[in-house]
Amino acid sequence: MTAKTVLVTGATRGCGRAIAVELGRGGATVYVTGRTTRGSSSPMQRSETIEETAELVDAAGGRGVPVRCDFTSVADVDALRERVEAESGGLDVLVDDVWGGDPFVDFERPYWESSLDDALTLVHNALDTHLIALHRLLPLVVRRPGGFVIEVTDGDDDEYVGAGIPYYLAKCGVRALGRALGAELAGRGCVGLSVTPGFLRSEAMLDLFGVAEPNWRDAVTGAGGPDFALSETPYYLARGVAALVNDPDAARFAGRTIASWTLMREYGVTDVDGTRPDWGRWYAEVHKAGRNPAEVDPAPYR
Template sequence: MDLRGKVAVVTGATRGCGRAIAVELGAAGAAVYVTGRSTRAGRSPMDRAETIEETAELVDAAGGTGIAVRCDFTEVSDVDALRDRVAADHGRVDVLVDDVWGGDQLAEFDKPFWESDLDRALLLVHNALDTHLIALHRLLPLVVAARGLVVEVTDGDTDTYEYGVGLPYHLAKSGVRAIGRVLGRDLAEHGATGLAVTPGFLRSEMMLEHFGVTEENWRDGALKDPHYVMAESPGYLGRGVVALAADPAVSRFAGKTMASWTLMREYGFTDLDGSRPDWGRWYDDVVVPGVDPTTVDASAYR
């Protein structure tokens, strides 16, 4: 998986999957523009400690070139400045990973939509979908110039509504999958490829905090939710994105939503701990039929 000489832009690269994807692209040798709102000079409204500078340093340490660029993807002028910088430096984007989200603190789960806060709902959709459209409108010409790859990052590989996630969240994530489908068709006419990807049960920084664990003792999260035995690191999806970017036949996946587990089955990579968590198979075998997860050998699914 050699991406030396390739230019990547990762939106929402401050933390979570965005950070991990940027780092794995760097480990494959790419130059990665690490973009987001949180910097050492100031935090975003998410008020998290992670910064784009830290992500860029992790990209460097992995063997790539990390370039931190503050960019608020709700501001067209910010995205114009990012586009102009990448265009001046390289004239192209080989891999665009569109991972803007910014909705964690806005989502209201397990509540009827009509009883939720409308302003929060509208802001969630604005942060989760408008940002993708703005990024794509300004950056796609650089992707087309390279006959490159666009990867939309979502949550879930189908549009089936899971009760409890709430209408705005479902709309946001389904909308990103829809963007991937449309890009799959539209970009193919220009020699480029568009698709979407999703992680499984994720061990992001915020999820670890939610479960009251760290990356070192994450398995203890199963005390709160037994299904957490199948949790995967953000680097797992990162390795899947690298595999797609390095695949000369990636266009066969145009328009599809590829999950971390389907990418693992296709390319054979492992998570950072050497395991191969298969959330899709676990979901079908354990979650859907309502099997007690504590009675299942999780190692058979990793």
């Protein structure tokens, strides 16, 4: 990745942060974009900042460039594009990981009993932002044959598993963008696709379950439940993404949604603890088979 230029949207935390770091590990210049800075918090009210992510990129061996950008604002994205164009001339990799929907998800009530304002805000934050980012930033990618555009979603198919209609629409929409980008970019010598983690052990998820990374397994018998034994850090997907963009035959994945466990099988990547969580196999062999997760040994699935 030396001499490559990367831009990651939603790089403040989670998969966006980890992907920025792992691509920076290869020597890339990474524009780390998001809304939370050390001087200004976003409505997510999280403590992580784009400056922290940029410092992690630097420590990994790349060059992190933090740029505050609200992807609901066309003016913000225009300013970002102008800066990247002036400083780097174009982009080799665009990773689109904007989300901003957590406070507006309602997993408990039927859609018709939930807040319509929250539903519309979720979709606006999760899909309109991607359209704005792609419209303004794709020109920087297509001018460099061999580029990548990677959409980050949740789930590798469109099966509805009860997560709520607005959330389902948002994540299906991002997968659809990956399919469309695969077709649109193929004639430009670039690769477009989507990627997804499994049960993500993000900073917010750890907080939700009242654990930290060193003792995350305590939540398996607590708030996280038995499925949490198959959880993965954001770096698991990120390592797979780094392997993907360095694969000279990556175009075979164009238009697909590639899961962390698929990337593991393809490239042999491991999570930070050396394990290989396989959420896809766990879901198929435990949940779809009607087995009780609490009665299944998770060890063979890691």
